[in-house]
Amino acid sequence: MIELQVIERFSPNHGPRADPARIDMLVLHYTGMTTAAAALERLCDPDAHVSAHYLIEENGVIWRLVPENRRAFHAGVSCWERESDLNSVSLGIEIVNPGHEWGYHRFPDAQMASVEHLCRNLIVRYSIPAHRVVGHSDIAPERKSDPGELFDWARLARAGIGIWPPAKPAARQVAKGPAESLRNLSTIGYCANAVSQTPALVAFQRRFRQECCDGRLDAETAARLSEVSEAFARSRAASAGK
């Protein structure tokens, strides 16, 4: 494994992990601020009460703000696979991008190369299973939209990071209804109910069907849901058998 090159900067915003400590999840964010400097400032501001373990600049430079064994404050109120307090079990990576509010754009190649490098390093060292590599919007669909529909999850999956089954060219015939959709969302890991189904579908689309994020359960979204939920079920079964 190539050694990680990081710049250290201390953020005071962290605490102890729950006991016994377990780290088996990776949460990817965008910073949603106009500059990297502003994001670094905020993530290290004791009054802001937010942080992440790492931040990756657009030029690929990686900063470490919080030691990995500490609980950083990045996930907020969130849920995945019916588990909350995800800060306790996860590592958080902030990826510099202005975000939907300040001029959202694609993530440059140098930055994505560092995202790949850092994720791979953490996944190997902590044996993080593929179905526990998520975006912030996956675990907080009603509040968050990062890293968003321009983030290249397919590229990460090709590098062995997370799950992103190649979309099949022809839509499959699948049962298509709110009940089936909720079942598939929860098989993937989303904590959704009848009331929060639309934001969960938007989060699903931002990640797995990025060209249309309208939260509607059309035939293509239903087919993609079934395909993705099968891939997550396979990953979970494989890691349970280890």
Ligand SMILES: [Zn+2]
């Ligand atoms: Zn976030």
